[in-house]
Amino acid sequence: MDNPTSPFPPLNLDNLRATKVLGKGAMGTVFLVHNTITDPLSQSPFALKVIDKFSKPDSDRRARWETTVLHRLHHPFLPTLLGFSETPDMLSYAVPYCSGGDLNVLRYQQSDHVFSPSAIRFYLAEIILALEYLHTLGIVYRDLKPENILIQQSGHVTLTDFDLCKSLTLKKNLSSLDFNSDPEIDNIPAPIQPKKFKQLAKFVLPKKTCTYSRSTTTTKNGLRKVKSARVSPVSRRNPSSFYERSNSFVGTEEYVAPEIVRGEGHEFAVDWWALGVLCYEMLYGTTPFKGKNKKETFSRILMMEPEFIGKRNALTDLIGKLLEKDPTRRLGYRRGALEIKEHEFFRGLKWDLLTEVVRPPFLPSKDGTELTEEVKRGGFDVTEYLQKLKAPPSPLWSPSHDEWRNNVSLTEF
Numbered sequence: 001m002d003n004p005t006s007p008f009p010p011l012n013l014d015n016l017r018a019t020k021v022l023g024k025g026a027m028g029t030v031f032l033v034h035n036t037i038t039d040p041l042s043q044s045p046f047a048l049k050v051i052d053k054f055s056k057p058d059s060d061r062r063a064r065w066e067t068t069v070l071h072r073l074h075h076p077f078l079p080t081l082l083g084f085s086e087t088p089d090m091l092s093y094a095v096p097y098c099s100g101g102d103l104n105v106l107r108y109q110q111s112d113h114v115f116s117p118s119a120i121r122f123y124l125a126e127i128i129l130a131l132e133y134l135h136t137l138g139i140v141y142r143d144l145k146p147e148n149i150l151i152q153q154s155g156h157v158t159l160t161d162f163d164l165c166k167s168l169t170l171k172k173n174l175s176s177l178d179f180n181s182d183p184e185i186d187n188i189p190a191p192i193q194p195k196k197f198k199q200l201a202k203f204v205l206p207k208k209t210c211t212y213s214r215s216t217t218t219t220k221n222g223l224r225k226v227k228s229a230r231v232s233p234v235s236r237r238n239p240s241s242f243y244e245r246s247n248s249f250v251g252t253e254e255y256v257a258p259e260i261v262r263g264e265g266h267e268f269a270v271d272w273w274a275l276g277v278l279c280y281e282m283l284y285g286t287t288p289f290k291g292k293n294k295k296e297t298f299s300r301i302l303m304m305e306p307e308f309i310g311k312r313n314a315l316t317d318l319i320g321k322l323l324e325k326d327p328t329r330r331l332g333y334r335r336g337a338l339e340i341k342e343h344e345f346f347r348g349l350k351w352d353l354l355t356e357v358v359r360p361p362f363l364p365s366k367d368g369t370e371l372t373e374e375v376k377r378g379g380f381d382v383t384e385y386l387q388k389l390k391a392p393p394s395p396l397w398s399p400s401h402d403e404w405r406n407n408v409s410l411t412e413f
């Protein structure tokens with residue numbers, strides 16, 4: 001259903017056919033689709049994220065926020081909004097397809113499940129440029145983790161999943177620059193009410209420390225998929241900061257910065273912390289503060305210094321500086337990405353030419369004949385697929401119905 005007042009490029013779902021379910025997240029289902037009128041052979045497929053507005057209390061709000069953010073992005077390592085469509089119960093939006101899976105899957109494909117320093121340098125550099133761009137827009141990403149770094153067909157990265165990001169407002173009395181805030185997200189009642197939140201926090205962590213619920217699921221190929229979650233903020237401001245700070249408790253357990261765990265309010269430096277965690281994981285195959293449970297992980301984030309195995313070098317030095325517990329002393333706090341780009345680990349790197357790199361560390365193989373066959377068969381209808389998943393088991397059960405569902409799920413990763 002097209003809304004003529006919508007600022008987003010319209011998308012006609014009737015012209016789309018799906019050939020594969022790319023993934024299912026907390027928010028919705030992502031399909032590989034093509035336009036049957038303009039691209040009948042699916043030579044330029046794209047990803048379509050479909051969200052049931054009523055599946056969760058905040059699904060609708062989060063999806064709209066993510067769409068608004070996507071619409072603002074124009075960067076080679078970030079997705080761009082290709083189209084948007086809304087029906088009474090669903091929101092759908094299209095973004096470019098990343099055929100190479102995510103960085104977590106890629107890491108598991110490496111020997112010892114770790115990347116070489118040169119691969120780490122390449123991926124980190126691209127992620128830094130993407131974060132730098134977001135920060136310039138006044139957006140703090142807040143959900144950096146390997147599962148949210150997708151690999152394009154070209155081998156370059158794309159950050160995904162913007163529903164937890166936050167637009168920070170530059171204080172107007174300090175600068176004439178005006179960054180947009182996310183009024184929608186701020187004005188809508190938070191998913192967990194403060195009272196409930198306090199009760200939750202009391203159970204899990206010592207006084208003054210907040211927590212949130214997060215779960216880990218295992219995907220079909222046996223990989224862990226960590227869930228992001230948030231609880232409601234209590235507004236607090238830091239007078240010494242140029243930006244309004246966010247107090248939402250948001251992110252993914254092993255990647256959250258100490259200031260978030262402490263509930264102190266946070267800003268762009270939380271992304272540099274998460275970059276440190278990610279970098280450590282790429283180097284050693286495990287995150288630095290992982291405990292037996294949430295409580296232990298949080299206490300390690302607050303108290304423990306990261307352990308480095310072997311000789312210290314430029315890479316471990318960089319990680320150590322990103323994993324500085326005091327955000328004001330963390331690399332990137334004062335001069336943003338510039339400070340990180342100047343670190344010895346990146347010496348000699350031609351930042352301006354990164355997009356031109358034609359041989360990134362790994363190039364995804366082309367999608368196989370299975371997909372071509374699916375295109376020939378005519379693919380499947382996204383809305384029908386979702387309706388069938390939702391439908392309660394029919395008393396007029398027929399094997400063909402189940403067969404249909406099984407066939408579709410066979411095409412998932």
Ligand SMILES: Nc1ncnc2c1ncn2[C@@H]1O[C@H](COP(=O)(O)OP(=O)(O)OP(=O)(O)O)[C@@H](O)[C@H]1O
Pocket residue numbers: 022023024025026027028029030047049095096097098099102147150160161163227228
């Ligand atoms: N552009 C894309 N190209 C290829 N696969 C994608 C794309 N976008 C998403 N996916 C796949 O779909 C999965 C779910 O997408 P996404 O993470 O955006 O959903 P979500 O509901 O926001 O998830 P989460 O539970 O992490 O919040 C991803 O893990 C990824 O495998």
